[in-house]
Amino acid sequence: MATEANQYAGPTVDGRIVKAFVDGVAETCGYFEERARRILARHGIEELQPGESYPLGAYIDAIHEVQRTTGPNTLNRIGRATPAALPWSHRVQTIEDAFVDLGRVFDRAHDGADVGSFEFQPDDHGGTLVADTPYPDAFEQGLIKGIGKHFGTNTGFIAIHESGRYRADGGDVREFDLTWWETRDDVKKISPPQEHARTGSPQSARAD
Structure with a gap:
């Protein structure tokens, strides 16, 4: 209680x-x-x-x-x-599925007004996740990596390129440009969007 x-x-x-x-x-x-x-x-x-x-x-x-x-x-x-605790649909099978469905799942896990939102737009590299939630930046970064672990493979990776002001510095909405791949060989084939690589704060994390 x-x-x-x-x-x-x-x-x-x-x-x-x-x-x-x-x-x-x-x-x-x-x-x-x-x-x-x-x-x-x-x-x-x-x-x-x-x-x-x-x-x-x-x-x-x-x-x-x-x-x-x-x-x-x-x-x-x-x-x-946190991803292991979220009420995912059985239709969510991949990392991309999870990011597409994250906004809906986030809503299901919260009740009431002003709980925030996640919006995901896929692209050729992976996609852009826009986070407008009351949660701190470090929590959201961990959530993203946790989705990679929950829906990826033991050799899966997610690279995060952030933009926008940190909430601790007065920021509000955060954008995460995401790239993921299943094996190390795929790393050579996929490069992050250059404009965000220059302006964002790059982080690479193994999803394990």
Whole structure:
């Protein structure tokens, strides 16, 4: 159940997503699982149940506390753990399917107004993901990499080229130009869009 719910009236988030918070923090160190639960409890989320919904504001506050106290790497791991908890359609079988469907799945995992959105536009290289959500940048980066892990192969890679101001610097909407491939041989065949390679902040991540 969620306590102090009146403090966080408004949108809610599926309990399975909140459970991914615990899993992502625990991935850093087993000891951190209890710490993650204490952080959630401080923001009114206790007795975590996957079938319940919890105030989105409380969950976002807990995520920001992790960002302040442990840094972006832990937040990235929380994002990586999240795709396994999202309510994907059985029709989603590939990485591209997942990015195309991400906006709908994000809506299903949240309830209420002002929960944000994801929009994906495929292109010859992969596609552009536009993120307008209340979640921090490091979480979204981890979410993208987690989708590669969840729907890709053990040898799959996703390259992320970002544009737009970071939210910590007052930014709002973030754009991620994405390229993915299944094997190392494909890396030689696919190059990221040059305009974003010059202006964005490139990151390459193995999806494992």
